[in-house]
Amino acid sequence: MQLFYEPDILTNGGLLSPEESAHCIRVLRHHSGDSIQIMDGKGHLFEGTIVVASPKACSVKINGQKSQSPASVQCHIAIAPTKNIDRTEWFLEKSTEIGIEWITPIVVKNSERKTIKPPRLEKVITSAIKQSGSYWRPTLKGLTPFNEFIKTPFDGDKFIAHCHNGHEPHLKNVLQKGRNALVLIGPEGDFSRRK
Known part of the structure; x- marks a missing residue:
């Protein structure tokens, strides 16, 4: 049907x-x-x-x-939109399919893309919920500068996905059951060391 x-x-x-x-x-x-x-x-x-x-x-x-009741644990992803908007749209589609609750596009120092078209991205999300049959639609926040975003209160664990060398643990090993999670994903040039 x-x-x-x-x-x-x-x-x-x-x-x-x-x-x-x-x-x-x-x-x-x-x-x-x-x-x-x-x-x-x-x-x-x-x-x-x-x-x-x-x-x-x-x-x-x-x-x-x-x-369908909302998920007991909420996930918020803040991501710097990619230079090729098709990759960002793909990310939105997959995030919707797996049940991410909030998505915030962020602008950071190394961002390749500093503007987005929210109506187009909303259509991608609508298409993804119809395709996946998900009862819940994620909330797409407006494009937000990084320095503004990190001041926003969040009740849960916070993580930064980055490419810097080091011995940081894998996300799957540090996520705690029953806790909300906020994950920051940087641009193609990654987060600057200052961030």
Whole structure:
């Protein structure tokens, strides 16, 4: 069964967004009476029946709902976007599939890319949750300077992934069960030693 994303499906009277409506009716050729599934990205999956098959505002009657509790442990990844935006988009897709809760693009001294297009990245995340069937959508924060980001409070363990030589332990050996984790991932030129 085809899966659609509508974050406000319960509060907007069962309407799909214009983009999802067009995809449902024009591209997939659904009609009134067809059954579809809608996720809200907030832990709910809805079973519904198309009532009005309009490509601008498809209306759905909700027949049932499944819910999933949020993960007991939360993971936040702060990453410097790569020069090739395709790599950043791939990262967002995979992060969404494995259940990362927050993603913050950061700008550091060695960053190759200092601007991003949030609407495009949000579309990548939407596509990934629909593909993976995840009930939860990660939160994509705005592009944040590193010095500003590290001042943000975080309740959990903090880690920095880097390429400097040394005998640092592997992340899998230091993660503690039941603890939230924040992982900083630097740019292609890695973090500067000062950071």
